[in-house]
Amino acid sequence: MLQGADIEKNKIKLSYIHVVLTVNCVLRCKMCFNWKNNEQNEIESEHIKAAIIALYENNLLVNDMVTINFGGAEALLRKDTFDLIKVAAERNLSTALCTSGYLYNAEVSKKIIDSGLKCIALPLDSSDPKKHNYLRGVDGVFEKAMQIIQEHPGKVALTCTISEYNIDEVCKIAEWVESNDNIAHLGFQAIVSPLGINWEGAPRREWINRSEFTHLWPKDMKKVKNNIDKLIKIRNKSRKIYTTEKHLNFFKGYFEDPFKICRNAKCRVGDNAVTIMNKGDVVFCHDNEPLGNIRTEGIIDILSGPKVAQVKRKMLDCTQVCEFFVNCFFEE
Numbered sequence: 005m006l007q008g009a010d011i012e013k014n015k016i017k018l019s020y021i022h023v024v025l026t027v028n029c030v031l032r033c034k035m036c037f038n039w040k041n042n043e044q045n046e047i048e049s050e051h052i053k054a055a056i057i058a059l060y061e062n063n064l065l066v067n068d069m070v071t072i073n074f075g076g077a078e079a080l081l082r083k084d085t086f087d088l089i090k091v092a093a094e095r096n097l098s099t100a101l102c103t104s105g106y107l108y109n110a111e112v113s114k115k116i117i118d119s120g121l122k123c124i125a126l127p128l129d130s131s132d133p134k135k136h137n138y139l140r141g142v143d144g145v146f147e148k149a150m151q152i153i154q155e156h157p158g159k160v161a162l163t164c165t166i167s168e169y170n171i172d173e174v175c176k177i178a179e180w181v182e183s184n185d186n187i188a189h190l191g192f193q194a195i196v197s198p199l200g201i202n203w204e205g206a207p208r209r210e211w212i213n214r215s216e217f218t219h220l221w222p223k224d225m226k227k228v229k230n231n232i233d234k235l236i237k238i239r240n241k242s243r244k245i246y247t248t249e250k251h252l253n254f255f256k257g258y259f260e261d262p263f264k265i266c267r268n269a270k271c272r273v274g275d276n277a278v279t280i281m282n283k284g285d286v287v288f289c290h291d292n293e294p295l296g297n298i299r300t301e302g303i304i305d306i307l308s309g310p311k312v313a314q315v316k317r318k319m320l321d322c323t324q325v326c327e328f329f330v331n332c333f334f335e336e
């Protein structure tokens with residue numbers, strides 16, 4: 005049942021909807037441990053379809069430019085991924101498939117076209133195939149990404165996660181993207197605490213002190229500053245790099261000392277972002293409890309419920325250095 009007044013009270017207008025179709029993966033990335041998962045009984049298509057339609061029909065999207073991200077771990081592991089994309093695309097919603105590209109083949113290529121998918125979001129950590137494949141943990145994933153770029157001109161958005169492994173080549177990657185007419189967009193992110201780990205309540209920023217991850221963290225701060233300053237110059241003339249100058253400058257401070265980065269703004273993720281997890285939980289972010297589960301309740305009822313205000317209040321005081329704070333919802 006629609007509870008319009010409560011939705012209004014909860015002040016939710018979504019600009020970010022992420023659907024985690026599965027937490028299983030085929031890669032072995034150095035910055036993520038989702039590949040250790042072997043989850044069964046993941047959320048059924050019908051519940052995701054109902055949620056997408058309800059969000060659309062109840063006008064919960066901030067505008068018709070909002071993109072629904074279909075991701076995972078590896079979204080292409082599911083057979084219904086493109087059916088779900090189609091449900092959103094048929095309502096003129098913008099859609100993105102977040103994938104490593106490793107499972108791409110002729111059948112997937114046809115489904116990309118037939119489903120009306122708007123954007124293929126691919127990671128690219130290096131222009132050197134060996135380095136990208138090393139960081140992603142399997143041979144051939146760089147080559148698949150290049151094949152997708154070639155076969156789907158104008159559809160691909162790349163994300164480069166800055167780490168010790170590529171701080172020397174961020175400008176090279178930016179220049180290459182500028183010169184490649186097939187690539188639509190490029191964004192930069194800073195490496196954050198690896199996914200797929202149970203932090204058991206410990207502050208996530210402490211990940212950089214764990215010996216198994218120190219190889220990922222940039223060591224030479226002079227190099228970080230020089231390369232990011234050069235990247236900003238490229239960015240300011242770019243047609244494709246959407247990461248702002250302010251955000252790139254923020255990365256310099258973050259890499260210098262993630263323990264001291266200044267949080268000017270309270271976390272407002274709960275006002276405009278929602279994630280549907282692989283077993284149906286609806287969350288504002290991974291560090292907070294679910295608001296409800298779409299297997300047992302409609303998404304509008306969930307977003308109308310009293311839990312929303314409770315969780316949002318708690319989020320205002322959060323001091324985690326999380327991927328949303330560092331990369332996705334950086335506040336200007």
Ligand code: SF4
Pocket residue numbers: 029030031032033035036037038039076077078104140199
């Ligand atoms: S980063 Fe993504 S592609 Fe890599 S193991 Fe994790 S979920 Fe899979």
Ligand code: SF4
Pocket residue numbers: 271272273288289290291292319320322323324325326327328329
């Ligand atoms: S800052 Fe805290 S509440 Fe906000 S998204 Fe990150 S972990 Fe969640």
